[in-house]
Amino acid sequence: MGIFGITSKLIKSIAYPSEMVPSIEEDDGHHHFDAVTEHEGAKLGMWLFLATELLLFGGLFAAYAIYRAKYPEMFMQGSKSLDVVLGSVNTVILIFSSLTVAIAVKAIQENRIKLVKIMLWVTIICAAIFAVNKYFEYTYKFGKGIFPGTDIFYSIYFAATGVHMLHVFIGMAVLGVLLRKVYKGKYSKDNYTAIEIGGLYWHLVDLIWIYLFPLLYLVG
Amino acid sequence: MSEEQEKNYLDNGEGFRSWFFTVDHKRIGVMYLWAIGVFFIVAAIASFLLRAEHLTPGPTIVNADTYNVLFTLHGSMMVFLFIVPGVAASFGNFLIPLMIGAKDVIFPKLNLYSFWLYLAGALIFMLALAAPADTGWTFYTPYSIETGANVILITFGVFVLGFSSILTGINFIVTMHKLRAPGMTWDRLPLFCWAAYATSLLQVLATPVVGITLLLLIGERYFGLGFFDPAKGGDPVMFQHFFWFYSHPAVYIMILPAMGIVSEIMPVFARKPIFGYKAIAYASLAIALISFLVWGHHMFVSGQSKLVNIIFSVITYAVAVPTAIKVFNWLWTLYKGSIELSTAMLYSLAFIFLFTIGGLTGLFLGALAADVHLHDTYFVVAHMHYVMIGGTVFGFFAALHFWYPKMWGRMFDEFKAKIAFVLIFIGFNVAFFPQFIMGTLGMPRRYFNYAPEFQSLHVVSTYGTWIIGIGFILMLWNLMRPLPGKAPANPYNSLSLEWSMDSPPGTFNFDDIPTVTEPVYNYGTKIEEGA
């Protein structure tokens, strides 16, 4: 369970509000609200949640801006010490996983369940590869005696990529839950809200990385 | 289904599980009410101890370290466990679906999770009391990095509470966009809902910033990150920037719902349409937007640059404009009204009076030059309490009395409630007005000790808190003992939707979703039955 279980539950409760209130559904046809409202509401709710996520990272971007302006030399040096190749590979992987999620959403709207399964699997595998790369990056840094707190640049590097990494894991958990439910046959072209908003969450993980990559790896 | 068969929401299911696992917004609202009530009382007890300590200079009942812990406990519990989630989550949950004509909020289960997260956050917060923090509720660095107290646990608790408040905010915003009954257009939406919308906006957009700030503070203590540590090239003032980027909007999270409550009560007991409906509604949104621009006025003496000080000071005046618009509109609503001084109305009138004092003294503090003199003195303490108690808590008490029949299906004794009101009102002014004077004379806040010449004012202030305490106990005692007999559906001849159903409402609020055909505050413009 833990934080991942909680998060996927939260996403599920945004995606299927009426499923959660069976008593109202059964109440001689008194529907809480209709499917369109449910779908529109879920998307709006997710966008609001993404807004909060963006501002959560906002603090880190602000810290980056301030300290980069204050210590340009330190950021140059720090940035040079990061592995651009590994960073670029991870960027391509993450952008690719964004594509596969987008295809999965498109596919479920057309009831192509098999394609949905493949695409979600690919997405999760991409996320895993991203995580493994990050693991090697971190351990390499630790091996060289570089830790969070070594200097402000590395503090930002570890804090930003660490919080991002946490979101990758949460995204993986969410996609995993969705995938399992696809296997159970829960989703179809008439019922794909969860996949769509789960996909939105995954795109956000990609969006954040799109900024983190050049800011950390490329400005040296 | 017939009227007799349908159970009201209070009777529909008994026992712990029927409450703790409910998705009924009304029950969740009531649970929030109980929870915040408990924390309010605990935090209030801490404040009584603080005031008692100041009866004499030097140690009176506690030592200096305990004093630091007590004011941290009082401040952080009041802010994070009572006043930020308080009115919005309790009355917001209970009222919003009823007022907009919906059967529930749009994400009922998410609503329940928000409540659980609130409890989890509160629990973590309580665990931190094993090594209680002595940082004040603001957790300023670098002290919060250095102190031996359990800052990590308490800030993590606040983080979880913030998560809860974000989810509640999302829920309310989407609910108000998607679930309004037919005909419930934006210009017919009750003003409490407008206020709740603005509050939710702030909860959703400001809270994540304090979330990351507190995470970084935890990282600072745990990994030695150094963002806020000057020894590592960090900047402690940056912590204050980030902190107040949330915590200034949070001030409006605290006050906006109370403004909404007053806007609901005024027209009912003045029997007049609210004056300037649109102005009040848009003022709520304007407050929500401008409040993001003024955070730096908390940092005039923190080493912030002069230029930025001046900019923030100027913008701070702007936020007073929508607030003043509201106050004038309430006054105009009263003008030539047929005013009934019910308990709820008394609290609302007191709200206007006290909030105006609180707001105007806020302008003194927003003025750069005056703030340098008054910063971190009792003047700030008094200002803040005039806004937070005189404003929010009085609004909260007004709501407790006003919606009491709807919430519990019973009536209360108005006479005793009014006596309690008088005691609380007098006690409040006795307790906090002297603090304006003390502050101007230079009594610093958060000090355990004080110079002997302040003693008489301190003693008066302490006596004031005792009067509040007596009034509060009377109020609570009175509310706990409802009058016999069932409350009528609409005891005040109110026109808004929540009074159109039984008291207390049935589990699903409306048998059929109503269609709204006229503005909410049409008082005195049509013949009222029984008035």
Add this chain to the structure above:
Amino acid sequence: MDNHASYKSLINIWLFLIFLTVVTVGAAQIDFGALNVLIAIFIASIKAGVVAYHFMHLKHEDGLTWIYASYPIFLLFLLISFTLTDMFSRVIN
């Protein structure tokens, strides 16, 4: 709508994103001085915009969603600009 065409357009968008990634890595190898950061942020913003507009279906969403998608960016801008202004207008004694 031709389904295969729309899958194809998703892939085209992806290729465009990859192209931009190559451009940004390439641009970073050339020293433009202070411009490097601006170029990096500019390209990243194009990429982010493309992801939001196409992959996240912002093109199909209503004005409200656009507001909630863009308002946090404005707030972030506020936070950064005020703190930076403070940092650089302080008088160090």
